[in-house]
Amino acid sequence: MAYPGDLEKMLNLVMEHNKWRRRETVNLIASENVMSPLAELIYLNDLMGRYAEGTVGKRYYKGTKYVDQIEGALANAFADVLGAKYVDVRPISGTVANLATYYALAPEGGVIASLSTRAGGHISHNQVGGPKALKFRVVELPWDVERFNIDVDGARRVIEENKPRIVLLGASLYLFPHPVREIAEIAHSVGSYVIHDSAHVFGLIVGGRFPNPLKEGADVTTSSTHKTFPGPQGGLIASGLEGEVNEAISRGVFPVFTSNYHMHRYAATYVTLVEMREFGEQYADQIVRNARALAEALHANGFDVVAEGLGFTRTHQVAVDVSKFGGGEVVSSLLEDANIIVNKNMLPWDKSAVKPSGIRLGVQEATRWGMREGEMAEIASFFKSVLIDGVEPAKVREKVVEFRRNFLEVKYGYKIDAEFARGFLRDLGIFL
Numbered sequence: 037m038a039y040p041g042d043l044e045k046m047l048n049l050v051m052e053h054n055k056w057r058r059r060e061t062v063n064l065i066a067s068e069n070v071m072s073p074l075a076e077l078i079y080l081n082d083l084m085g086r087y088a089e090g091t092v093g094k095r096y097y098k099g100t101k102y103v104d105q106i107e108g109a110l111a112n113a114f115a116d117v118l119g120a121k122y123v124d125v126r127p128i129s130g131t132v133a134n135l136a137t138y139y140a141l142a143p144e145g146g147v148i149a150s151l152s153t154r155a156g157g158h159i160s161h162n163q164v165g166g167p168k169a170l171k172f173r174v175v176e177l178p179w180d181v182e183r184f185n186i187d188v189d190g191a192r193r194v195i196e197e198n199k200p201r202i203v204l205l206g207a208s209l210y211l212f213p214h215p216v217r218e219i220a221e222i223a224h225s226v227g228s229y230v231i232h233d234s235a236h237v238f239g240l241i242v243g244g245r246f247p248n249p250l251k252e253g254a255d256v257t258t259s260s261t262h263k264t265f266p267g268p269q270g271g272l273i274a275s276g277l278e279g280e281v282n283e284a285i286s287r288g289v290f291p292v293f294t295s296n297y298h299m300h301r302y303a304a305t306y307v308t309l310v311e312m313r314e315f316g317e318q319y320a321d322q323i324v325r326n327a328r329a330l331a332e333a334l335h336a337n338g339f340d341v342v343a344e345g346l347g348f349t350r351t352h353q354v355a356v357d358v359s360k361f362g363g364g365e366v367v368s369s370l371l372e373d374a375n376i377i378v379n380k381n382m383l384p385w386d387k388s389a390v391k392p393s394g395i396r397l398g399v400q401e402a403t404r405w406g407m408r409e410g411e412m413a414e415i416a417s418f419f420k421s422v423l424i425d426g427v428e429p430a431k432v433r434e435k436v437v438e439f440r441r442n443f444l445e446v447k448y449g450y451k452i453d454a455e456f457a458r459g460f461l462r463d464l465g466i467f468l
């Protein structure tokens with residue numbers, strides 16, 4: 037291999053990263069995942085360099101006869117799964133899906149009611165993110181710490197008093213389903229739209245292990261396509277509404293918030309959706325069991341796992357208050373040294389986003405690698421070694437690398453047919 041030295045360095049960096057994150061670490065970042073081999077292969081396609089501004093059949097450029105079919109099939113397949121009236125798969129991320137939806141439903145701005153980041157709201161729900169740019173006034177939906185959920189009576193007061201254009205549900209720290217039905221009834225009585233941001237739990241919804249917000253009364257749901265739903269990074273909007281509002285959503289996506297749609301992800305997203313059709317229930321079921329098992333094992337090892345009295349979690353996530361170990365930043369750094377990747381996270385009782393008391397764990401990727409309840413107990417014992425027993429993280433790292441050796445194949449997805457792969461790459465101009 038004779039590439040310029042700086043390029044070789046870059047190639048090596050990518051390979052080092054791949055080896056580290058794919059084969060040697062336990063990844064517990066709740067917003068990440070890995071695609072199946074087939075989805076990854078097909079992610080590499082000519083559409084990564086193309087444009088198709090506009091909508092299916094009404095493009096501004098030529099050369100789009102196949103992408104029209106691909107995008108149309110993907111949107112229809114999601115509409116079927118979700119029971120949606122309109123699906124837009126063009127948003128390139130969950131954040132873009134949110135912004136396009138806010139703009140479509142309330143182009144003149146106004147009031148948006150959402151959760152604070154302490155209570156799990158995403159930055160794109162809040163005054164720190166997109167709502168600020170769109171000149172919304174953000175009012176906070178109150179949080180009931182005991183029930184670790186939205187305080188419905190408090191939310192009623194906020195909604196009736198402020199009559200928001202949009203009430204936003206769904207979260208980044210999301211342990212228990214939000215009361216969509218109750219809040220939708222209140223919101224609709226004052227003329228608000230209800231959006232449920234399903235980014236984190238989308239794979240659980242598609243797998244049938246989390247309530248479908250459109251069936252619970254949300255008007256629109258937005259999502260990412262790469263968290264519990266294990267597709268490529270991307271976004272989507274699914275509307276349960278009829279008529280002109282869906283055209284407004286379409287215009288919010290293009291020309292307002294996107295110009296190109298990163299269309300090479302469409303086919304890989306479709307592969308993932310078909311995989312979810314076949315394996316989604318098993319996968320979602322195992323995720324929820326694993327999250328519960330991890331929470332219980334951490335609790336048994338002496339960690340302050342959030343929501344003990346509520347059974348810890350009904351999603352892929354586990355939240356742990358690690359203030360007694362120095363807080364989320366200190367703990368996530370120590371765990372990283374042991375090859376366990378987590379993020380620091382605010383908890384409802386926190387004041388500072390920079391020095392939060394929590395860590396958030398997600399088991400969806402571990403589940404994808406084939407781990408089950410027994411492995412969750414092993415992971416919890418790694419936490420104990422590093423944080424309670426004071427074992428050198430480097431020593432624990434050796435054990436984590438060893439542990440990962442048994443989990444290097446993505447489950448709940450399709451393998452690559454070698455013949456197909458050779459033909460696929462050859463047509464792309466890649467000859468091996």
Ligand SMILES: Cc1ncc(COP(=O)(O)O)c(C=O)c1O
Binds near residue numbers: 128209
């Ligand atoms: C609830 C929620 N919505 C939206 C997003 C943003 O998604 P994306 O990173 O695809 O823009 C996130 C990100 O993690 C999230 O947690």
